[in-house]
Amino acid sequence: MTGNVGAAARAVDVWKSYGTGEAAVTALAGVSVEFDRGRFTAIMGPSGSGKSTLMHCLAGLDTIDSGDVWIGGTKVNGLRDKGLTELRRSQVGFIFQQFNLLPTLTAEENITLPLAIGGQKVDRAWFDTVIDTVGLRDRLTHRPTQLSGGQQQRVACARALVARPEVVFADEPTGNLDSRSGAEVLGFLQRSARDFDQTVVMVTHDPNAASYADRVIFLADGRIVRELHHPTAADVLDTMKSLDGDDRLVVA
Amino acid sequence: MLKATLKSVLARKLRLVLSGLAVVLGVMFVSGSFVLTDTLDRSFKDLFATVYSEVDVQVAVRAKVDAGDPEAALAGTLTADDLKAVESVDGVRTAVGDVIGSARPIGENGKVLTTSGAPRLGTAWRDGGQEELREGRAPQRDDEVAISAYLAETGGFTVGEQVSVLTLEPKRTFTVAGIFGYPGDRDSLGGELTTAFTEPVAQQLLLGTPGAYSGVTVRADDGVTQAVLRDRVQAALGDEYQVKTGEQLAKESADEIGEGLAFFNYVLLGFAGIALFVGIFIILNTFSIIVAQRTRELALLRAMGAGRKQMIASVVVEAVVIGVIASVVGLGAGIGVGALLATLFSTFGGGSMQLAGIAVPTSAIVSSFAVGIVVTVLAALLPAVRASRIPPVAALREAATPDRPLTRLTVAGAALSLVGGGALGLGFVDGTLWLIMSGLLVSFVGVALLTPLISRPVVSLIGKLLAWSVPGTLGRRNSARNPRRTAITAAALMVGIALITGVSVVLTSATTSITKVADTQIKADLIISGESTNGESSGAFAGDRMDRVLATPGVESGFGWYNDAVLLDGQQKFGVVVTDVPAMERIFGLDAAGGTIAPLREGEIGLDQVAATALNLRQGSSVVVQTTKGEQRTYTVAFVLAKSRVVNDAVFLPRSVVDELALAKISSAFVKADAGVDVGSLRRSIEPLFADNPEVSVQDLSSYARQQAAQLDTVLLMIQILLALAILIAVLGVINTLALSVIERTRELGLLRAIGMRRAQVMRMITVESVVISVFGALLGLVVGTALGVAAVQALEDVGITDLGIPWAQLGSYLLVAAGVGVVAAILPAIRAARLNVLQAVSYE
C-alpha cells in the first residue's frame, strides 16, 4: 500500500451516486485529483456540484462506488470501521461549518480530544505553537457556550491541527462567520500550510475565502472543470462567472 | 393541532414505547391482581360449594375461645347421645357423626408431608360419603386406612403399602387399603391431604376420646329447607351447640378465604401503586426531555400564533394517547399474567384446585384505565405547563437553554421532605397505615426535588471513582450535564431501592434482636420444639416425655410449655402453662414487677408487664378466665413479670388447667445442661426420646435462633421480588433517559466519531453515564432507606425489635445490582449510539 509520496491525499477516478433507479443522483462522476503536501487547496462550485461529497469520500466519512482514495500511504476505500476510525483519528482533521465542539468540555479539552481518545500524549511545544497561532491562550478554560462563533471555529481549527494529521478538511468553515472572524480563520489555515507544512483542503462558496488558497479547484456536476493557482478574489469570481455561463442549469 | 400531536406521537415510536412501558407494567400489575384474586375467589366458592354439597345442616360444639386454626384440636366433641338427639329431630333424613381432625402423614423420606396452605386432615371412613373409591377398598381393620388420591400422589403411596401418620398421638403405621377421589374426578378438594381411618381409630387418634364425634352432618327430608331444619336442630340441642346450614358453611369458608384474598389483593395493589409512582417519574422525565428537545418547534408554533392553552393541550393529548394505549396493553398483559398465576396456583394442589374460569372483573377494567390515564396525564402536566411557557423568541435562539436556578426546587423539596418525614414519624408512633403511606410518598417526592442539588457534587464524585479514561470522563460529564434529568432518573431508582433497603434494615434488626435475645437472655442449652408450617405449629408432645427429658443424665433443669388462646375478661390472650415456673424464671432471667415468681396454685395466674398494662391488672387483681374447654372462673393475679425481652404479652396459668386447653400437649421445652456437659452429646441422648415424632426437633440455642431468623429471609425475598418491579420500571427510566439523550446528542456523537472515537469508546461513554446515574440513585435509595428502616425499628421496639441491625452486605449488593442495572440499561442506547452513521449524525438537525 504505497501512494504517491508527494500527495497527502489523492482521488483516482472516483464515482459516487446516491439513490437507485430513477431517483439516482450522480454526485461524483470520475473525479481524479491530488492534494500536494503542505498546500492549501480550495474547492469551489455551485450548490449540489459534489464538493461536500468529494470531501467526505476523501476523509473516509462516506463510501465510494468505484475508484480509489488515498490518504498519505493509506488506501481509504476498503478500510473497515476500525481502520477508518483510526484514520480519522490520526491522519485526518475536520472543521465543520458549525457545531464543532463538545459543550461539556473546555476549549483546551476540545482541542486535545483526538489525542485523548487515542490515548496519545500531547506534544506541549506543538500545542503551544498552535494555541498562539490561533490566539486562544486566554480562552483555554472556557466552555464553547462562552465563546463567540469565530472563537469556536478557531478552537475547531486548533483541534484539527493538534494531532498533526496528514490532511485537514474544512467544509465551509467560515460560512457562519462575519468577514473579520472569517479572515482570522482563513489566515490561520493559510499559515498552517505555509509555516507548518500542513495540507489543508477547504470547501467554500466565497471567492474571497478561496483567494487565501494556493490552488482552487472548480467542480460542476461531479466533475472537475477548472483549476486556478494562486488566484486573487477577482480571478476566482471571473472563473465562477464564466462557468455559470457554461452551464445555466447549475446556477447557484 | 390535534392532528399535529397525533402525528408527532406516531413519529416518535421509540419514545412512545419507552414511556408507555412504565405505565403498561404498572397497569399490568393492577389488572393482574384483580383478575387473579377474582378467579381464585370464584374458584374457592365453587370448591366450598362442592365440599358442602352433601351437607344440609352441620352441628358442632360452640367454641368458647375461637383460635381460628383449621388444624387445631376441637373446642369440644359430641357424644353418641348428641347424635341420637339430632336424629330424632323432625325432618332429619340422615344424621352422620363426623370424626375430623389433624393427621399428618410421613413421606418416604421420613419427613412430614406439607401442603401449600391446605389442611392435612384425618377422618373416619363412611360408606356412601362424598369420597369415591378409585382403587382397593375401604379401611376395615384398625391398621388400615384409605387415603386421598392427591395424598397417594404426593407421598408416592400405593394400595398395600405402609403409611405412617402423626395425629394427637405419635407416629402410627397403617396399611393403605384404598385410594379415593372426590366428585368431579377431583384428586383433592383444594390441595388437602386426607387419611381416612376406621371410626374407632379415628375417634381415638383425632379426637382423643373413644366414641366421640367432632360434628354431625345432617341431610334433610324432602321438602324441608336447610334453614328450617337448622332452626329445629338448634332448638332441640340448645345454645351450647353450633348449628349451621351447608350453604352457610360454604359461604363462611369462602368468605374467610375471600378476606385473605382481598388482603392479598391490597398487598399486590400496594406494590402496583409503588410501581406506578415510579412510573410517574419516568413519564415526567420523558415529557420534560421531549419538551426540551422540541423547544424550537414549540416556539415556532407560538410564533405562528398558537396559544398557551393549545400548547398545554398538545402535550396533554399526547399523554392521554399514551395513557390509553398503555392501559389497553397493560390490561391485556395483566389478564394474561393473572390467568397465568391463577393456573400456576391451581397446580400447587396437584391440579386439584379447579379454576372457575378466567373472567375480567369490571374493577380490573375500570381501575386499569383510571390508573393508566390519570398517572400519565398527571406526570405530563408539569412538562406541559413548561411547554406553554416557552417564549416565541426561543425559535430564533440557539437551543442551549441556560440552567434554571434550583433554589425554588430545593426549598420545596426541603419543605416536602420535612412534612413527609413528620407524617411518617407520627404514623410510626401510632401505627397509622395511611399516615405512613402518605408520609412515604411525600418524603419521596421531597427527596426527589432535593436530588438535583445533591446530584452535582455526588455525581461528579461517583464519576471520578468510576471513570478515568476519556470516554469515561465524557460520560461522567454528560451525566452531570442536566441535573434535573439525572436527578429524576435517579430518584425513580431511589424509590425501589429505598423501600427494599428499609425492609432489609427492619428484618435484619428483627434477626439481630432474635439472636441477641437467644445469646444474652435465654440460658437454655437445648430447645425442643415442633416444626411450624403454614403458620400452624404441630409437633407437640405429651407431658410424660418432658419428665423423661428431665430424667436424662446431664440435664440440670428445664421446663416445657403448653399454650392456647384464652379469654381474660373477654379479651383474647396468649395463654401458657409452664411445667416449672422457677426453672423458667432462671432460664429466661425473669424478674418480678409485682408479687414473687413461684409455681402457680389453683386459682392463680401470672402476667407479664405488657399483658398487665393492656388488661389494666395488677398483682392481687382478679380476672375472669375462659379456657377453650373449661368453664369460666375467676383468678387472682399472683405475680407480674418485669418487662423482659423473652416474654411478651403472655398469661401464665396453673398446671391444673392443662386438660382445659385445646391441645393438652407441650409445644416447646427449654433445657439447661449440667455444667461441663457437652451440649452436642446431650442433644444426641435426648433426640431418641422423640424418634417416633419427626415433627419434633431438638436443637441447640443458636441453631434454633437461626431457624427462627431464617423464616424472615423468606419474607424479605418475597418483598424483594415484588419491589423488583419498581426497580425494573426505574431501569426503563434509565434506558429512556439515555435513549433520548443519545438522540439529543446525535450531532455530538457524530462529531466524536468523525474525529476518531471508536465504537467501543462511544459505548463505554454511554455506559459510564448510565452507571453513574444508577449508582447515584442507589446511593440515594440506600441513605433514604436506611433512615426509614432505622425510624421503623425505633417505632417497633414494643414488638420486640430492640436491636438495630444494618445489613451492610445486602446494602453493598444493592449497590452492585444498581451498577449492573446501569450497565444493562446502557446496552441498547449504547448500541444505538455506536451504530450512528457519522455523516448523517454530523448533519443531523
Ligand SMILES: Nc1ncnc2c1ncn2[C@@H]1O[C@H](COP(=O)(O)OP(=O)(O)OP(=O)(O)O)[C@@H](O)[C@H]1O
Ligand atoms: N445523502 C444523500 N442522499 C442523496 N443524495 C445526496 C446525498 N448527499 C448528497 N446528495 C446529492 O449529491 C449531490 C452532491 O451533493 P453535495 O452535498 O456534495 O453538494 P455540495 O457541492 O456540497 O453542495 P452545497 O454547496 O450546497 O453544500 C447533490 O445533488 C445532492 O442532492
Ligand SMILES: [Mg+2]
Ligand atoms: Mg456542501
